[in-house]
Amino acid sequence: MTETLFSNLAIFVLSLLVGFEVISKIPSTLHTPMMSGANAIHGVVIAGAVAVAAAADTPAGYILTFIAALFASANVFGGYVVTDRMLRMFTPAAARPSTP
Amino acid sequence: MTLLAFIIGVVFLAAAVFFVVGLHLMRTPRTARRGNLISAGGMITAVGATLVYAITLSHSHSLGWIALTSGVIVGGTFGVVRSRSVKMTDIPQLVSLFNAVGGGAAAAIAFADFLGRDVSAGLTPSTSVPVVLDVIIGSVSLSGSLIAAGKLQGVIPGQPIQFPGARVVNVVVVLVALGAGGAMIAQPTSWPMLLVVLVASLLFGVLMVLPIGGADAPVVVSLLNAFTGLAVAMAGFVIDNQSMIIAGALVGAAGTILTLQMAKAMNRSVLTIMLGGFGTGDSGSVALGA
Numbered sequence: 001m002t003e004t005l006f007s008n009l010a011i012f013v014l015s016l017l018v019g020f021e022v023i024s025k026i027p028s029t030l031h032t033p034m035m036s037g038a039n040a041i042h043g044v045v046i047a048g049a050v051a052v053a054a055a056a057d058t059p060a061g062y063i064l065t066f067i068a069a070l071f072a073s074a075n076v077f078g079g080y081v082v083t084d085r086m087l088r089m090f091t092p093a094a095a096r097p098s099t100p
Numbered sequence: 101m102t103l104l105a106f107i108i109g110v111v112f113l114a115a116a117v118f119f120v121v122g123l124h125l126m127r128t129p130r131t132a133r134r135g136n137l138i139s140a141g142g143m144i145t146a147v148g149a150t151l152v153y154a155i156t157l158s159h160s161h162s163l164g165w166i167a168l169t170s171g172v173i174v175g176g177t178f179g180v181v182r183s184r185s186v187k188m189t190d191i192p193q194l195v196s197l198f199n200a201v202g203g204g205a206a207a208a209i210a211f212a213d214f215l216g217r218d219v220s221a222g223l224t225p226s227t228s229v230p231v232v233l234d235v236i237i238g239s240v241s242l243s244g245s246l247i248a249a250g251k252l253q254g255v256i257p258g259q260p261i262q263f264p265g266a267r268v269v270n271v272v273v274v275l276v277a278l279g280a281g282g283a284m285i286a287q288p289t290s291w292p293m294l295l296v297v298l299v300a301s302l303l304f305g306v307l308m309v310l311p312i313g314g315a316d317a318p319v320v321v322s323l324l325n326a327f328t329g330l331a332v333a334m335a336g337f338v339i340d341n342q343s344m345i346i347a348g349a350l351v352g353a354a355g356t357i358l359t360l361q362m363a364k365a366m367n368r369s370v371l372t373i374m375l376g377g378f379g380t381g382d383s384g385s386v387a388l389g390a
Contacts, residue, residue: 002226004340005226008336008337008340008342008345011342011345011346011349012333012337012345012349013349015116015333015345015346015347015348015349015350015353016349016350016352016353017353018120018350018353019123019349019350019351019352019353019354019355019357020353020354020356020357022120022123022124022350022354023123023124023126023127023354023357023358024127025127025361026127026358026361027128027129028361028362028365029129030126030127030128030129030132031318031322031358031361031362031365032191032192032195032318033126033132033136034126034127034132034358035195035318035321035322035325035355035358035362036191036195037122037123037126037132037135037136037139038123038325038326038329038350038351038354038355038358039195039198039199039202039325039328039351040136040139040140040143040198041119041122041123041139041142041143041329041347041350041351042199042202042325042328042329042332042347042348042351043143043198043202044143044146044147044332044343044344044347044348045202045205045206045209045332045335045344045348046147046172046205047146047147047150047341047343047344048205048206048209048332048335048336048338048339048341048344049168049171049172049205049208049209050147050150050151050154050168051150051154051209051339051341052164052208052209052212052213052216052339053154053164053165053167053168054154054155054157054158054159054164054165055158055159055164055212055213055216056161056163056164056167056212056216057159057161057164057216058215058216060212060215061164061212061215061216062163062164062167063167064208064209064211064212064215065164065167065168065171065212066167066168066170066171067171067204067205067208068171068205068208068209068212069167069168069169069170069171069172069175069205070171070172070174070175070201071171071175071201071202071204071205071208072171072175072201072202072205073171073172073173073174073175073176073179074175074176074178074179074198074201075175075179075198075199075201075202075205076143076147076176076179077175077176077179077180077183078178078179078180078182078183078194078198079179079195079198079202080136080139080140080143081179081180081183081184082182082183082186082191082194082195082198083136084133084136084137085183085184085191086188086191087126087132087133087136088133090129090130090132090133091133
């Protein structure tokens with residue numbers, strides 16, 4: 001138990017440090033896409049929905065699994081698609097195949 | 101540690117590399133789109149590995165998988181369709197909505213995990229603490245982001261909404277949430293107490309965002325985005341999933357830096373924004389019911 005907790009805590013703290021370092025100064029045009037991109041990354045919460053689905057064995061568990069899956073998948077699918085849509089504007093015009 | 105668990109752990113690390121490289125590439129306009137796609141690759145890797153692991157460990161209750169699949173179909177369809185159809189100018193409120201449901205999902209996972217455990221013998225703090233933190237942070241993010249989205253959309257008035265005694269109500273709500281959370285950690289045996297934590301935190305999210313001006317809402321969304329990241333990391337502790345801990349902590353930290361930069365770009369400080377109402381350039385504070 002304590003071994004798992006320690007390694008998880010270490011991962012958590014080191015990931016926080018990486019997160020602080022990985023984005024330094026961002027041009028303000030990228031603020032919203034960056035926020036949206038980070039928003040998509042925490043869509044990994046869908047992995048948690050998968051885990052509770054595997055363990056669910058009561059009506060309350062099924063309902064909570066459904067809610068978690070519904071919310072998390074809206075977060076992850078919507079997050080990546082909307083971020084990509086914003087970032088397509090930054091692609092050089094020549095590299096764009098054909099924009100609708 | 102079984103061989104499978106080891107392999108899954110290595111795959112999680114690979115996903116973490118994708119996330120970090122993706123975020124890094126998103127700093128410059130030229131590589132930003134590629135960065136997002138790389139991050140999406142990391143997402144597929146992490147979720148795929150979790151799915152394999154969950155299927156091998158599952159006690160095969162097909163209803164759970166049905167609930168998962170139907171939730172993913174409905175939620176995923178909504179997310180993709182809205183993302184494609186939304187007007188460019190309405191994107192910030194959609195991002196806020198996606199952030200809200202992310203926080204809600206994290207809270208739901210903590211609840212589901214708690215209900216699924218045999219709590220008659222009590223829980224160790226290594227589980228009860230992240231459960232409580234997950235429910236608190238996740239619910240604040242859920243209700244707060246919904247209010248922020250409402251302000252951006254114009255459904256909720258953009259000017260700061262304040263009422264007499266708001267500070268006192270705020271303090272009381274925070275104390276209830278923390279008190280119930282503390283009680284849960286000390287004696288984690290009943291779910292109604294967790295429900296009290298949930299409701300008080302939802303209420304606090306609403307009260308926190310209402311006094312903030314509409315022009316400051318994007319900064320608040322960014323802050324709540326960091327909150328959701330932390331909630332997801334806590335959910336990762338609850339169900340012992342390293343990809344969630346890594347990605348959640350990354351977003352929690354990167355989101356905080358981003359929030360500071362956004363506030364700076366608007367010549368505002370995060371503290372002033374969060375205290376709300378004072379000196380908002382866009383509109384004066386409006387006292388309701390005064």
